[in-house]
Each structure stands twice: as C-alpha cells, then as structure tokens.
Amino acid sequence: MPVTGEAIRLSRLFSEGKNAVVVAVDHGLYFGPLPGMLSLPEVINRVAKADAILMAPGSPTHCQSVFSKRGAPAMIVRLNWGSNYAAMWKYQHSHSVPMISVADAVAQGADLVISSLSLKNPDEAEDAHNVEVFSACVAQARALGIPLIGEVYPTGGDDHAPEELQDEIFVGCRIIAELGADLVKTFYTGKRFNEICAATPVPVLALGAKKLPKESDALKLAAVSIEAGARGIVYGRNVIQAKDPDRLLDALKEVVKDHMAPDKVAAKYKLD
C-alpha cells in the first residue's frame, strides 16, 4: 500500500477513478524550442484542461499561473536527464543523471515526479548506473509520498523494429515497476500493447511520441491505447501543435475517460 499522501496524489490524477490525459511540455530539455512551443507560458495556458502537465525542472517558475487554482492540472516534474533523449543528435547511449531532487521538485510545486530508465545500452555499466539513478528517485519519492512515474524509453526511442520495441518495452515496464515506479509511461507498441499493460503491475500511461499527421489519428492512438489497458495518455506535440489544443483536449478526454469512439468524437469536435 502506498503511504497516505501518495495514495491521495494518485487519486487526484485518476480523479473519480477515470483515466488521465496528461500533456508533456518538457521537450525543450532535449530539442530546444520546437515549433509551437516557442513561448512556454503561452503553450501551457492552452493546455490547462489537461489532468496534469509534465515539465522540466526549470519551467515551473515561468509557468506557475496554470497551476494556481483549485482543480488546476497536477504538476509533474522530470527528475533526470538521459542522453538517449537527444535523438536529433543521433545519440546511441543513455547516460542518466539526476537534475533535481524530489524535495526540490516539491518546492517547485510538483504533485508527481517522473524519472526515466533506459536499458540495453552499448555499455552494461550504463544500465547499472541508470538503475541506480532511478532507484534513488524511488527512495526520495517514497519518503515524501510523491507518486513517481517511471518512463520506459528504450535507447534509440521508437526507431526500433516493432517487434524489438515490443520486447524491450514488455521487459522494461516490468523492470521499472519492480524497481518501485508507481506508474509507467511508455510508447504504444501496437497490437501487442495489451500484453504490456497486463504484465505491468502499475497503471500504464501511453505516450504520443512524434506528431501524427492528423488530429483524428491522435484520437485513434488514444483509443487503442486505452482499449489495450492503458490508464491514460501523455501527449506532447500532438496536443501542443494542434490547431486548437483546448478543443483537442476536450475530444481526448471523451475518448480516454468516457471510452467514446474516436471517429464519432472527431466528427463532434470537427477534427480532421
């Protein structure tokens, strides 16, 4: 059983027992300013309907207004930096380092925290080091009753062959949960994603990854993720670079929380 504070904060994310729609705006940590994300405070105000917003450790201070009312989105702060996320530089390893402690993240306003774990690196020692960095996050988060999302992000991201990605994530989600993650964030892997959700003893959140061509695709991805057993989604570019993020969030909530059919929802909200 999680301690009281952690249980409360988890229940706020999955409010009334429903699935969660999370928006990630921490891309700047790796990609710098993506199109549509030049001004972080502006971006964030457009996604205020999310259940939670995932940010870099330096961002809350610039974006506090969106979190500053009762019922505001929960703040999720990223704790570690891993070189494998620097995809644009074709990085091939995954060196994980701590950026901020859980206590300092709480001081920035965090309601939840996230830390990634990337294994099967070119050098075994990287795996071991990454496990150590992740485990330290678990210990800190437990001591403060702050839920920790474990992000399973294979080195090389989603450029793996589908079977390989499935295998790595199937293994990785279980590893990160047995290390103490309270939730897992990972890629939707396709038809066998349900096996991942079934074998992971904590709630799984499916990430959106690259911008999909159409906004209705984003709804469909959400629908298949939830159908496969995910307890929510974590979308970045697919929401932020949408024509109207606010409207897309409304649509996503109908799919994710109320299990509405994505095509009907797309039609209702006039999404292409």
Place this chain on the structure above:
Amino acid sequence: MPVTGEAIRLSRLFSEGKNAVVVAVDHGLYFGPLPGMLSLPEVINRVAKADAILMAPGSPTHCQSVFSKRGAPAMIVRLNWGSNYAAMWKYQHSHSVPMISVADAVAQGADLVISSLSLKNPDEAEDAHNVEVFSACVAQARALGIPLIGEVYPTGGDDHAPEELQDEIFVGCRIIAELGADLVKTFYTGKRFNEICAATPVPVLALGAKKLPKESDALKLAAVSIEAGARGIVYGRNVIQAKDPDRLLDALKEVVKDHMAPDKVAAKYKLD
C-alpha cells in the same frame, strides 16, 4: 515572491483570487472527541466543500478519501502541540513542541501546514522556546515550498479582556509574519480587527473559536472578519456542529468569497 511551489499552493487556497473558507477538525488533539465529531471520517465527508481542511498529523490516514479527487479541499496539517490549547484543563502556560516535520506532513498528503505561536507567557523562556519551535517550522516549510500558516493564539485563548486580546494579537500577528509565516490564523478581535489585518503583511484568516448560539451568528462573524480585511475564515465547531454543515458551507462561501450580506444569505439558506 515565495518560491514557485509555495506560490502555487497559496493560489490554490485563494483560488481565483477569492477568499478562503477553511474547516478545522483537529480538536481531538486537545479536547478528545467533541460532540458531532465522534467519527472523524464521517465528519470530514460532511465538509468536503471547504477550500481546505485542517487536521492533526495522525488523521490523514483515516480520512484520505475526501482529499482524493481533483479539486478536493487542500489538506492542512498541524505541526506543533501547545499546552495552552488544553483549555478544558485551565492550562495557563504555552509549551509548544513539534509533532511532525513538514516532510512527514507532505508524505501524509499536506498541501499546507500550520504551526502556532503563543507569547507573553508566565515564564519568558517559554516565549523564546516557542519562537524557536515556530522558526524551525518556517525553515522546513520553505525548503519544500509548502505554505505555513502561523497561528496567533494568546495563552489563555479568547478569555482575555477585549482590549488585551486586541493588543496581543496586534503584536502577535506582526511577530509571526516577521518570523516567516506565509499566512496568519487568529481570533477575530472586534471593531479594531481591521488594524490587525492592515498591519499584518500576510493574509489573515479569522478563526471561529467556540460554537456560536446561532448559525446566522457564524455568518455575521465571517462577514465582519472579511470586512475588516481577513482573507478567509477557519471554522471548526461552528461548521461541524451545524445542522447541515454542507448548507452552512455554501452560505459561508457566499459571505466570504462573494461578500454577500449575511442576513440575506441566512434567509436564502434558511439558517436560524
């Protein structure tokens, strides 16, 4: 400016810039089970409309459901115990001791914390000791970005002569703010309460103290407190022992947040 997390948590309490209605259910720490408060979980479910609920450090674990959804009341955990609160035993001193650290309160789910400071004791050393206990709370709360309410509760409570109470609180609120309280909770002192609010550099919350004869009295007390400059109220018995706490909370919110006239609100909600 307070650090980001603290600013966010304060803004959630005063959501949309409005004043706050807080309910205190920590009487058990001093009085044991008061009438109407035998079952803490039941009581708390009846005050779920409050902006925040103030609890003893051992209570969250028994009452977590009320805090477990998005937009739920904020949890305020009391950090210290002071013998002057044991009014039923006619205690005349004020020995303050720590009950729980801010980190442990966060682990129990706290969004804010409260610590009291009682000065002008029979023995000067008590004053000094109490300042030390309070200051340690400030340091802990700051490090975690958790807003700290400083409670100004003169030794002897509200049994002082009115002028004396005014003087002690006028002085005490400024002292506690200068020690680092982010908000102040204290007695409404009457006609000159506005001087207290004016001279206190942080928001003041007025406490309800003993059960008032009529529920409309509770509305009036709230109205004069707000009018004098208080940014909210902290009611215990006046809400919990009401015939219908839920209805009284609705009425109090109209008075406290929307500055409605208490007699009209009493009539609207059919309160005696």
Place this chain on the structure above:
Amino acid sequence: MPVTGEAIRLSRLFSEGKNAVVVAVDHGLYFGPLPGMLSLPEVINRVAKADAILMAPGSPTHCQSVFSKRGAPAMIVRLNWGSNYAAMWKYQHSHSVPMISVADAVAQGADLVISSLSLKNPDEAEDAHNVEVFSACVAQARALGIPLIGEVYPTGGDDHAPEELQDEIFVGCRIIAELGADLVKTFYTGKRFNEICAATPVPVLALGAKKLPKESDALKLAAVSIEAGARGIVYGRNVIQAKDPDRLLDALKEVVKDHMAPDKVAAKYKLD
C-alpha cells in the same frame, strides 16, 4: 493508508482478521520482579500461545527462543519510560523519556513498538514534553513501517474515580490517535467503554491491569472489553500469575477471537 510493511505487520497481529490476545511482561521496568515473574525466560515460555508479547527493551536478548520460529508471537518493545508507572512509589507526575529508538528495537527483534502518553499532569510542561516524546516515536515508527501502539495511561493509573477515568481515557485515546498511534492500549473503563472504542479511529486493546481474584473474572473482563468494541486485550499479571497460563490463554482466545461466552469457556477449561 499505512505503508506496506506496517500494513503487513498489523495484519499479522490481527491474523485472519481476528482480535488479538497480547501478554505484557514488562512489569520489571517499574515494579522489579513480581511474584510469578522472577525468571523472565521461564515466564515467557509459558505464554508462547499469545499473539504478541510486550517486553522491556533489555529483555529480548534474554528471551529470544519464544520468538524464534515461524508463527511465533510478535514481539512488541516498549520505547519510553514514564514515572507515572512507578505506582508503588505513589508517583504523581508523568515524566516520559525515551528508552530505545525504533531502529534499535527492530535490531532487538521488534515487530511492533509501544509508547505511552500521560497528560493532565501537575505541570503543563510535562504534558507538552510527553507529546514531543510520543511524536518522535511516531516519526521513527513510520519511517520503518513498524506499527506503533499508543498507550493511554492517565497519571495516577486506574485509581481515579470511574467517571474521571472514563473522561480522561475518552479524551486521551482520541489525542493519541490524532498524534499518529496505529493502535491504542488502555484500561477497560466499565459500561461506557464502548464510547471510547467508537470515538477512537484506530483499534483499541484493553489492558488487564491488576490481578483479578478469579481467572473466570479475567475471561469476563475480556468478554466485556471485546463486546464494547475492543480489538484485543493486553494482559500481564492476569495471565502470568494464573495457575496454568497456557490453559488460560486458550480460554482467552475463545472469548476474544471467537466471541464465546466467558462462563461456558471457564467451565470448559475448568477455570475457577
């Protein structure tokens, strides 16, 4: 919610959801060697059927065999010493001091720990100090997932007038639970003991106190305690000084766990 380890250890005490029969053998801390308790190791071997055995911090090293098999009684170690227990010296105050940390108690084999809290002392400062000592135990126990029994033992013990004892314990049990006790141990107060159990948000264990004239009286006391809502009993002299502690424990279990009528059980076990 308690953390996993604490929940597990509590469930072992109330195994299969049944009430608990605990034997206390820590009298030596205050009274020295009572009749029938000259040799602690011998005494303890006679009460191996208890669900748990409560000991002084120096005793486990002399009595480890009774705890050394699967399914053995849980070990409860007392953490503090309070002068009010020194009843034979007619002590009138209650100065509580720590004897052993929770970590050191675990190193001695503790599965649970106990700390007492005595209030309403001749000097208020004693109350405050005792709250501080107790609260430190709560923090230590939580950090290690060790359940903490809070003992409510009014200064003066059970020599109070019945109404006064009822009042003090009614108040004291709520205070200690709001401070963070996971269970409460206290006196059976008579006909209104049910009010205490109802107003205490954690399980209550009734203590046996002085040796009762007849062993069937001990069964009756257990029966009325459980009937009033206690989740178990903590007996010392009434078990240890029994003619056949082993047989009495069997009888007590039928009353406490299976709610059998005490007179029938007394007859079955041939207890006077």
Place this chain on the structure above:
Amino acid sequence: MPVTGEAIRLSRLFSEGKNAVVVAVDHGLYFGPLPGMLSLPEVINRVAKADAILMAPGSPTHCQSVFSKRGAPAMIVRLNWGSNYAAMWKYQHSHSVPMISVADAVAQGADLVISSLSLKNPDEAEDAHNVEVFSACVAQARALGIPLIGEVYPTGGDDHAPEELQDEIFVGCRIIAELGADLVKTFYTGKRFNEICAATPVPVLALGAKKLPKESDALKLAAVSIEAGARGIVYGRNVIQAKDPDRLLDALKEVVKDHMAPDKVAAKYKLD
C-alpha cells in the same frame, strides 16, 4: 553472535531447526514478465506455502496479502541490481548498484534481505566496486538486525564449465561470508558441492536456476543439494512454472525438511 533480532529472524526462516524452502519471484527485475509470472500477485498467492518469498523492492506493495497473517512466509527483499543478471542480453560484466536501503526494505515489510556479489570481472575495478556495494549492505543489515543473504552469482551465471563454476563458487562463498553475509545463496555445482558447503561458515541455500525438464528433476536437485550440506533451496521458475506450485512445494518440503527420497516423494505427489 548475531544480535538478538537477527538471530530471531534467522530462526524463523529455519523454523524448528529445519531446512528452508524459499521461492524467488524477482525475475522481472532482469527478464521482465516470464511465462507463468505475468501477474505477480497471482503468482505469489500460489506459493504461499514457501518458508520465504524473495522479491524485487517494488513488489511488496502489490503483493502484501500473502505476507499478512501470522506464520506467513518471510519476505526477502533484494537490495542491489547487477548487470550480470541480464543474461538475455549476453552481458559479460557485473556492475552492481544499490536499489533500496535496508531501512526502506524493512518499511516495505522485509524480514530478510539479499544482495549479490559477482567477482572475477573483465575489469578489476568492478570487483572492488561490487565488494563496496555488498559491504554497505552488511553494515545496514547489521544495524537493524536483519539477516543478509549473500548471493554468489559468477559473472556469466551457470554457463561456465562445471569445474570453473565449482572453483568460482567455492571461492565466492567464502569471500562473501568473510565479508559478512549471514547466509549464502548460490548454484548447485554438482558432485563437489559438498566441498562448498563445508568451506562456507554460514548456511548455504542452493538455487534452482533454469527450469528443469521434469518436476521430479527439481526434487532430485533439491535432494542432492541438501545431501551435500545445503540448509535450503531457493527456487524460482521450477516452482512458479510447475503445473501445481502448491503441490510441488509440499513435495519439496518433504525432501528438503524431512530428507525423504525424491523418487518416493515424486510418486506420492504424482509428479512427472
């Protein structure tokens, strides 16, 4: 002499002086979800007859019920992660890192802990680092009276030539015991395993490693291990992937605790 708490916890594992049957369900830390282990809580309920269950640090919170009654299996929590266990990735080194402290493991419910030590690595510095990680576990475990199992797992696992495996384990068991392990867990090495048991000054537990073709083979392996001097076995897949883990555990206990002949036991329990 171990301190009291450690001696008690060891005696509970070897209850009534008999050998121990331990089931390991921590494979997820390296292999992800193995067949037959998709749902950890389900798996664990099928092995409730074990004397102890070995888990990853994140698993107790999902599996607490099996430990939650008097006489339940002891919980063993793994403290470190070593890259050499990631056998499916053909890892050739052994980088050991801490996952959880002994205090945090106790908070999760641990009765015992385990840490591995793999030596003779491609880089000497790895050996030294691993000794440091293991020694830190010894210090923490001693301070809390929690028995520490030292796992001797040569880099490369049991893919060594038999003589080489014998030599490495013969050496490794003595090293780990001299570093302070209270028990040793290692591979059964064949005919000369008795030399290992004889030269290791603490009890040796033989691990089952890969799934054996027939369940009767698992009985035979247990029998030869015990005959050679092992004080128990630690089986994972051989129990979990059995047709009826409960029945196999009954059979294993007859072999391990009562020294019954494995073929007779296989016949009695109708195991192939």
Place this chain on the structure above:
Amino acid sequence: MPVTGEAIRLSRLFSEGKNAVVVAVDHGLYFGPLPGMLSLPEVINRVAKADAILMAPGSPTHCQSVFSKRGAPAMIVRLNWGSNYAAMWKYQHSHSVPMISVADAVAQGADLVISSLSLKNPDEAEDAHNVEVFSACVAQARALGIPLIGEVYPTGGDDHAPEELQDEIFVGCRIIAELGADLVKTFYTGKRFNEICAATPVPVLALGAKKLPKESDALKLAAVSIEAGARGIVYGRNVIQAKDPDRLLDALKEVVKDHMAPDKVAAKYKLD
C-alpha cells in the same frame, strides 16, 4: 544474544567461565583523593592482578601502563556522574549526567563501561531523567559492542534500613536489566541477596562499599556474595587500602573463582 564483540568482551571478563574480581579506583570523582589513593598510577600498579579495573574517564591517560600488555586487566570506564555519590556532602538527590560517550571511552581504552541508575528520588523528574541518561548509554554501548555494567545505587547509598535497601535493590536490579544492562553492580544486601541474584537476568557483581575493619571480613563478604549467586565482586577501598593489595587479590580470587572457604584462605595468606 549480544552482538559478537560484546560477547567476546564479556567472556574475557569471566575468563574460562570463572567469576570476576574487579577493583574500582574511581572514588576521586566524588571524594577526591582518599587515603592510600594519593597517586593513582601507583595505586593501580598494585592491583594489576584484578580481572578488571574501574576508572573515571580522565584516569586512563595517567594509568595506561597497567593495561598495556596481553592478558592485562580489562579497563572499565564510568560514563555518568550522579550527585547521590557525593555522600560526604549529604546529598539527597540523584542527578545523573553523562561524562563521556562510549565511543570516547573506547578511545581511552575501555573494554567495558559502567553507568549508574538511582531511582526513588525526591522529585520524580529525576528518576525519569536518570532513566533517559542510562538508556542513552545502553544505545551507545550496543552500537559498539561494549558490555555495559548497570550500577544500582539507591539514592542515599547503603545508609538505608536493611529491609529498605533489599527492596530497592531487588527492584532496581530488575529495572536496570530490563533497560538493557549487560551486568549489574550493586550492594550486597545480606541474607536475602540471593533473591536479588535469582531475579536479575544478567550477572550481578557485588560491591564492597566502605572499608571493612578486617581484611578477612572482605574475604567473608566476597564469599557470601558469591554463595548468594553473584558472578563477581567490585572492591575499592577494601583492596586499595589493604596492607598488601596484591596479596589480598590473590586471596580474593581463591574465594571468588575457586569457592575456597574464606577463613582458610585468610589463614593461608596470613590476613587478619
């Protein structure tokens, strides 16, 4: 079970299982320089045949030679100072304070340490404080594996009426053992001293107290102490102020270790 280092050090005191003859030379802490003890280094060299020598914390640095060879007496360092020992000033209370930590005592060469506990003081708070001071010694001594002698020295010393002294020591020895003393040092109380030894779960050492008129009396006191169940004696003035301490020690060893009749031993050694 005590931890290894403590067990080893205890066994060295009771070498070959025999009782111990200890000489105390810490009188200066209370009485200043007693006759025959003007030069501490000289005194100590005359009692080198003792099994152990009990000293004040500042003395080892002046007396190190006697401890500086293999098989030398064990060094016992006193940890606390209690005002009740200042008998020459007719002190009536017992305020116990720490003088030296166990770690610092070890740095001075201590093999064992001693701390006293005096209860039943004019003010209850003194009792509680003394328990706290003693308990802190227990925790320190356990952490370092140093055996701790608990000295039971009623406030007022041996000026009590015999029955009262018997009662206080009977109670006190059990209390100090349940607090965690590894041995007890106390007064020989007369004919019922055997009851004290029987009810104390750790070895009892009988102290010699005031100088007896004749050296043969010292032998007789040792004999009756051992006969009653003491595991050794702690003599100060009776040895130091003897005509030939060395010879008296030889005689005492025959009585204490070999149970020889004191009159025969007195005759053999020509003691008056």
